[in-house]
Amino acid sequence: MYTLRVYALCIVAFMDNTQTLLGILGTGPSYGYDVKRSYDRYFGSKKPMAFGQVYATLARLLRDGLIAMLGEETGSGPDRKRYEITEVGRKRVSEWMFTPDVPEAQLQSNLFAKTVIALLLEDDAEGLLDIQRGEHMARLRELTSAKRGANVMEVLMCDHAMFHIEADLRWIDLTAARLTELRAQVTGA
Amino acid sequence: MEMDMSLGCNSSGVPLLSCRNLRVSFGVTEALRGVDVDIYPGEVLAVMGPSGSGKSTLLHALAGVVKLDTGTVTYNGSDVTALSEAERSALRLSAFGFVFQFGQLLPDLSAVDNVSLPLLLAGIPRRRALQQAKSWLDRLGLAGFGDKLPGEMSGGQAQRVAIARALVNAPKILFADEPTGSLDSLAAENVMLTLTDLARATGTTVVIITHDPRTAAHADREIIVRDGLVTSGSVAFSQASDVPQ
Ligand SMILES: Nc1ncnc2c1ncn2[C@@H]1O[C@H](COP(=O)(O)OP(=O)(O)OP(=O)(O)O)[C@@H](O)[C@H]1O
Numbered sequence: 167m168y169t170l171r172v173y174a175l176c177i178v179a180f181m182d183n184t185q186t187l188l189g190i191l192g193t194g195p196s197y198g199y200d201v202k203r204s205y206d207r208y209f210g211s212k213k214p215m216a217f218g219q220v221y222a223t224l225a226r227l228l229r230d231g232l233i234a235m236l237g238e239e240t241g242s243g244p245d246r247k248r249y250e251i252t253e254v255g256r257k258r259v260s261e262w263m264f265t266p267d268v269p270e271a272q273l274q275s276n277l278f279a280k281t282v283i284a285l286l287l288e289d290d291a292e293g294l295l296d297i298q299r300g301e302h303m304a305r306l307r308e309l310t311s312a313k314r315g316a317n318v319m320e321v322l323m324c325d326h327a328m329f330h331i332e333a334d335l336r337w338i339d340l341t342a343a344r345l346t347e348l349r350a351q352v353t354g355a
Numbered sequence: 356m357e358m359d360m361s362l363g364c365n366s367s368g369v370p371l372l373s374c375r376n377l378r379v380s381f382g383v384t385e386a387l388r389g390v391d392v393d394i395y396p397g398e399v400l401a402v403m404g405p406s407g408s409g410k411s412t413l414l415h416a417l418a419g420v421v422k423l424d425t426g427t428v429t430y431n432g433s434d435v436t437a438l439s440e441a442e443r444s445a446l447r448l449s450a451f452g453f454v455f456q457f458g459q460l461l462p463d464l465s466a467v468d469n470v471s472l473p474l475l476l477a478g479i480p481r482r483r484a485l486q487q488a489k490s491w492l493d494r495l496g497l498a499g500f501g502d503k504l505p506g507e508m509s510g511g512q513a514q515r516v517a518i519a520r521a522l523v524n525a526p527k528i529l530f531a532d533e534p535t536g537s538l539d540s541l542a543a544e545n546v547m548l549t550l551t552d553l554a555r556a557t558g559t560t561v562v563i564i565t566h567d568p569r570t571a572a573h574a575d576r577e578i579i580v581r582d583g584l585v586t587s588g589s590v591a592f593s594q595a596s597d598v599p600q
């Protein structure tokens with residue numbers, strides 16, 4: 167059986183950390199430290215996110231109006247500030263979740279992040295997996311038709327790409343089939 | 356030729372076969388829980404989804420071989436659900452062809468006899484039926500296999516014979532339930548290439564159930580059946596792509 171830790175061990179790079187942090191803030195206002203803790207819990211068991219990166223990202227999100235600061239504490243230091251997602255920020259998270267990634271190897275990391283964030287936000291995780299499946303099927307169709315009339319070398323190259331896409335699709339199907347389990351784990355633990 | 360993902364593809368025309376609010380249950384099991392599907396003339400549609408989700412039931416409902424709780428099936432503009440059992444059966448014989456995963460050829464008949472069967476049933480004289488059957492076997496790359504019994508052929512060859520038999524009386528729609536399920540990748544690909552080539556050449560509409568994405572990729576588009584409902588990433592996708600990034 168999968169645990170989030172195992173998932174996270176397999177999946178580190180290629181995630182869009184900015185959108186992921188923004189998505190975590192979508193669950194409610196937080197201090198920078200808590201955002202980092204949530205990130206590490208879901209995605210960072212192998213490589214926790216450095217404080218520096220967390221605050222740099224939050225500063226950028228703030229600058230872009232995707233999050234806002236909720237009053238300032240008396241002390242200084244970034245960990246005294248509380249952040250809240252803005253409407254524009256929410257829209258951005260939704261766009262990120264429901265815009266399919268380009269099918270390529272290593273896709274799962276970002277898709278996994280989208281799925282977990284969607285579950286945290288009680289959004290349509292199944293829907294975003296469907297959208298990604300559609301994108302993958304479209305690419306598979308493209309390669310299938312490219313194979314018609316191609317020479318053997320080209321056919322084998324297409325086949326290589328197709329088997330990778332198929333592997334992604336299996337992962338998508340399996341994840342869709344285990345959403346209930348994943349939801350329980352993400353929201354429960 | 357590439358077809359886009361959107362449900363809108365081919366949809367400028369009128370659907371050849373469509374269903375609305377299909378519900379089918381077996382005892383307490385609700386196999387279909389309100390399904391709408393439109394199938395357009397000449398398209399190859401893949402039906403995907405998890406085991407037990409209702410794919411075969413949907414196919415049977417569309418083909419009129421299972422009793423509906425509610426809903427309508429419209430073929431060529433007329434309500435099939437309003438037909439008598441005899442009329443429905445006549446429609447199936449004349450307009451629909453079927454291919455299944457395996458075990459569908461009559462084991463004691465040669466390939467050519469299996470293929471000519473639907474023609475004989477339709478009252479075509481034996482000589483002509485055999486001639487046509489033979490030419491279909493040729494088109495499916497089975498020249499010289501006519502006298503073989505199903506047990507003397509490989510799975511892929513037997514599947515081609517089954518496809519020939521399904522196509523021999525020029526159905527408007529071919530329904531196929533996991534036709535490549537028992538074949539390896541290469542054999543499955545060859546069967547799909549033959550099937551889609553023939554379907555497109557003859558303008559036959561194809562509805563094909565498959566678990567295999569590579570098989571489904573030969574279709575123009577796919578729908579997903581999950582838990583008795585049809586979902587299609589395509590609709591949501593076209594909405595999502597309107598969003599600037
Ligand atoms: N004749 C029947 N009697 C009782 N239950 C049935 C019957 N046919 C199907 N079912 C049930 O209806 C549901 C849908 O079955 P269906 O055969 O349509 O699934 P499927 O998507 O084709 O699955 P698979 O991919 O395994 O072939 C299942 O729960 C199945 O057990």
Ligand SMILES: [Mg+2]
Binds near residue numbers: 411
């Ligand atoms: Mg089935």
